[in-house]
Amino acid sequence: MASLEVSGVTVAFGGHRALDGVAMTAEEGHVTGLIGPNGAGKSTLFDVVSGLRRPSAGRVSLGGRDVTGLGPSRRARRGLARTFQRLELFGRLSVRDNLRVAAELGPERRKADAAVTGLIERLGLGAVADDHVDTLPTGLARLVEVGRALAVRPTLLLLDEPAAGQDADETERFAALLRSVASDGTAVVLVEHDMGLVMSVCDRVHVLDLGKIIAAGTPEEIRRDELVLAAYLGDA
Numbered sequence: 001m002a003s004l005e006v007s008g009v010t011v012a013f014g015g016h017r018a019l020d021g022v023a024m025t026a027e028e029g030h031v032t033g034l035i036g037p038n039g040a041g042k043s044t045l046f047d048v049v050s051g052l053r054r055p056s057a058g059r060v061s062l063g064g065r066d067v068t069g070l071g072p073s074r075r076a077r078r079g080l081a082r083t084f085q086r087l088e089l090f091g092r093l094s095v096r097d098n099l100r101v102a103a104e105l106g107p108e109r110r111k112a113d114a115a116v117t118g119l120i121e122r123l124g125l126g127a128v129a130d131d132h133v134d135t136l137p138t139g140l141a142r143l144v145e146v147g148r149a150l151a152v153r154p155t156l157l158l159l160d161e162p163a164a165g166q167d168a169d170e171t172e173r174f175a176a177l178l179r180s181v182a183s184d185g186t187a188v189v190l191v192e193h194d195m196g197l198v199m200s201v202c203d204r205v206h207v208l209d210l211g212k213i214i215a216a217g218t219p220e221e222i223r224r225d226e227l228v229l230a231a232y233l234g235d236a
């Protein structure tokens, strides 16, 4: 059973359909890519999945249960966590405290300190653990946001451009982190413009264009899809 199942999702802003009958699934243990040019509707779809925006039509199921009518906090309690394209961290708190706030909300709240220590190690944030988040370069701040999402031990993790601002070494480490999060049994959905990362880390990729899914398949299938290749991937 898919961790996430989206069907027929439509969102209109005025007369403009940002999403038009979108369907996609994400499986536990897999990294699922969601790509498409600027304005394709990727963040809007994350808003619909996380309950921040109600679609005018369509359905969202988590773990086989229809959650279309539920708000964000009830979806979070069903195991959904996400990061935002525009960072949503506590800038005046340290890395450690940002992670602790989240860990104290999650299933490991009684062992929050140990959970935070484990996350700092897993994310490679030891050298900046006591720094204020608003002093960090964007790439590291994004990693803190990923850590905060992981602190609640999600079953479905939505990542909105998490690798933006990372250098090549950081991206390589991040790819390994995503594979390890998926191998823990989490369904990971990755919105990302770094095609190298998407193609190396994803099990399946969905391509969104002007509010419609125009292709879905393995990275190899997406690479071979001439429409996708011509329109979105260039030489990647």
Ligand SMILES: Nc1ncnc2c1ncn2[C@@H]1O[C@H](COP(=O)(O)OP(=O)(O)OP(=O)(O)O)[C@@H](O)[C@H]1O
Pocket: 013, 018, 036, 037, 038, 039, 040, 041, 042, 043, 044, 045, 085
């Ligand atoms: N609150 C809003 N009001 C009006 N239009 C909106 C709103 N949010 C998004 N849109 C429009 O909906 C479309 C989809 O936007 P969205 O941010 O979901 O795209 P995206 O694929 O995430 O783009 P990017 O890669 O640039 O982040 C765009 O045309 C955008 O201008």
